[in-house]
Amino acid sequence: xxxxxxxxxxxxxGLIIIVSExxxxxxxxxxxxxxxxxxxxxxxxxxxxxxxxxxxxxxxKIKFKAPNWQYSIITLVSCLVMxxxxxxxxxxxxxxxLGHGQSIQNVLGVKPFDYLFNxxxxxxxxxxxxxxxxxxxxxxxxxxxGRTMESKLLLIAAIIVMLGRTSLGSWLTGFLPExxxxxxxxxxxxxxxxxxxxxxxxxxxxxxxxxIGSSLRILLGIERMWLGGK
Amino acid sequence: MSKxxxxxxxxxxxxxxxxxxxxxxxxKVGLPIETTENVEMVYDLVENTPEGSPVLFSFDYDPSxxxxxxxxxxxxxxxxxxxxxxxxxxxxWPMGVKMCEQIFTTLxxxxxxxxxxxxxxxxxxxxxxxxxxxxxxxxxxxxxTQDTNGTMIDDIPTLQGIRNLQDFQYVMSFSAGVxxxxxxxxxxxxMYKTPVSGGVTAVSAPSIMPYVNEQKQLTGxxxxxxxxAEYEKLIGIPGTATQGMDAQSFAHLIIIILILIGNINxxxxxxxxxxxxxxx
Numbered sequence: 001x002x003x004x005x006x007x008x009x010x011x012x013x014g015l016i017i018i019v020s021e022x023x024x025x026x027x028x029x030x031x032x033x034x035x036x037x038x039x040x041x042x043x044x045x046x047x048x049x050x051x052x053x054x055x056x057x058x059x060x061k062i063k064f065k066a067p068n069w070q071y072s073i074i075t076l077v078s079c080l081v082m083x084x085x086x087x088x089x090x091x092x093x094x095x096x097x098l099g100h101g102q103s104i105q106n107v108l109g110v111k112p113f114d115y116l117f118n119x120x121x122x123x124x125x126x127x128x129x130x131x132x133x134x135x136x137x138x139x140x141x142x143x144x145x146g147r148t149m150e151s152k153l154l155l156i157a158a159i160i161v162m163l164g165r166t167s168l169g170s171w172l173t174g175f176l177p178e179x180x181x182x183x184x185x186x187x188x189x190x191x192x193x194x195x196x197x198x199x200x201x202x203x204x205x206x207x208x209x210x211x212i213g214s215s216l217r218i219l220l221g222i223e224r225m226w227l228g229g230k
Numbered sequence: 231m232s233k234x235x236x237x238x239x240x241x242x243x244x245x246x247x248x249x250x251x252x253x254x255x256x257x258k259v260g261l262p263i264e265t266t267e268n269v270e271m272v273y274d275l276v277e278n279t280p281e282g283s284p285v286l287f288s289f290d291y292d293p294s295x296x297x298x299x300x301x302x303x304x305x306x307x308x309x310x311x312x313x314x315x316x317x318x319x320x321x322x323w324p325m326g327v328k329m330c331e332q333i334f335t336t337l338x339x340x341x342x343x344x345x346x347x348x349x350x351x352x353x354x355x356x357x358x359x360x361x362x363x364x365x366x367x368x369x370x371x372x373x374x375t376q377d378t379n380g381t382m383i384d385d386i387p388t389l390q391g392i393r394n395l396q397d398f399q400y401v402m403s404f405s406a407g408v409x410x411x412x413x414x415x416x417x418x419x420x421m422y423k424t425p426v427s428g429g430v431t432a433v434s435a436p437s438i439m440p441y442v443n444e445q446k447q448l449t450g451x452x453x454x455x456x457x458x459a460e461y462e463k464l465i466g467i468p469g470t471a472t473q474g475m476d477a478q479s480f481a482h483l484i485i486i487i488l489i490l491i492g493n494i495n496x497x498x499x500x501x502x503x504x505x506x507x508x509x510x
Contacts, residue, residue, distance in 0.1 A: 036365045040358040040373070047324075047357065092331055093379045117328060125293040133481060137247045138240050141488040145496045155493070159486055165432065165456050166479035167261030174262065185264050192439055201440045 007221040014219040085113040164188020250484040254476035269460040271450025283399035289326030291406035301458035301471035302429035317350040322409040351388040354378040359409030363417035367395040395422040403428035
């Protein structure tokens with residue numbers, strides 16, 4: 001029963017959604033709209049579930065002194081501080097449980113939540129992404145080698161796109177007319193528009209068919225990994 | 231003694247990239263910025279939309295991709311405000327709400343002061359991705375009942391007359407992943423026929439490009455900081471993207487030089503190995 005009921009719910013819900021796409025007559029549109037509302041509500045709860053999961057995983061790490069357990073303390077403290085500050089004084093124009101915290105705003109300039117968001121979280125997140133530039137440069141130096149004909153073609157295309165998608169490309173071939181095919185930005189645009197798009201479409205069609213296949217497997221109960229089983 | 235060349239130390243590569251990015255931010259080079267077709271399509275969409283039209287901006291990114299996507303969103307919002315469009319901001323990513331607020335705070339600092347509730351409004355974040363968009367297509371006010379300040383939707387002048395997605399002249403999605411621009415194409419354009427456009431990071435632009443096609447699933451696409459700089463050029467208001475283009479150009483140049491060095495070393499070492507084997 002523990003397996004059969006979820007499978008039955010999945011099958012019925014999935015069929016309703018599929019059928020409602022093809023039959024616009026009532027009751028299908030109404031049922032489909034209701035199911036969509038449920039999804040929005042459930043996805044809201046999924047965030048809460050994620051938060052609980054974060055706490056569970058990190059508390060267990062601290063309890064059993066797992067490798068790097070110290071970082072779990074930082075994670076939990078940071079998370080709690082942001083939640084508490086958001087609840088107490090709100091964010092931006094939203095009011096918190098203790099109002100807008102005008103006295104704190106006079107010191108910090110903004111609400112405590114916004115202060116931490118603007119001055120810590122935002123910069124940490126941007127830094128993590130910016131580090132990619134260093135690792136990409138290092139990886140490109142080591143891995144971008146023209147060993148075979150295919151890799152040579154890829155190498156040439158990459159260099160054209162890298163130059164063409166920056167101001168440097170315009171500058172390097174600035175002596176050519178702007179409409180010239182060999183003007184680097186035009187060449188880069190050509191590569192992006194035709195060979196790239198053709199390849200991407202093939203991938204998209206392939207993955208689309210894959211999604212249909214795996215969706216059918218889930219609806220028919222062949223694929224049961226999402227139930228938490230093997 | 232073997233003539234095999236050793237690979238460059240990682241630290242030297244990191245130092246070169248750092249110098250390549252840092253120097254042009256301090257010393258202005260002013261490399262030329264040329265506009266491309268995709269960016270011009272986005273510009274034309276905003277430019278040709280009548281004054282007073284309601285338009286939807288979806289902030290589907292967070293601070294990690296802010297350096298690339300934020301300048302795009304800022305430039306397009308400036309243009310939309312110049313054209314007196316009524317901007318409705320929403321977010322499919324929780325942090326997107328703050329991204330929108332930050333843009334309007336920056337605009338205020340620059341002396342551009344649109345009136346909240348009349349020229350623009352922020353209705354906030356909605357979870358559920360594509361399903362939420364489908365619901366927006368049916369009834370906007372059922373999905374968003376109030377704005378981020380807690381004002382009821384019916385009391386906001388900007389949103390008067392808005393029933394569903396089809397009431398918007400265009401949708402702009404600034405997207406760093408899922409849910410994002412792909413979902414907007416699949417629901418906003420394909421199901422409800424609302425023109426969709428927007429911006430993505432340079433690295434994800436190739437995978438979104440197929441949607442810029444004859445059916446206009448996407449009306450143009452802004453890819454990375456370069457596109458933001460192009461848009462700034464088109465509207466004639468230079469911003470952070472124009473400032474950042476020199477740094478990005480030099481970083482790309484350094485990467486290309488490193489790739490060339492790597493290849494020269496590879497072929498040199500291959501030759502040396504072949505000679506050593508022949509000598510044995």
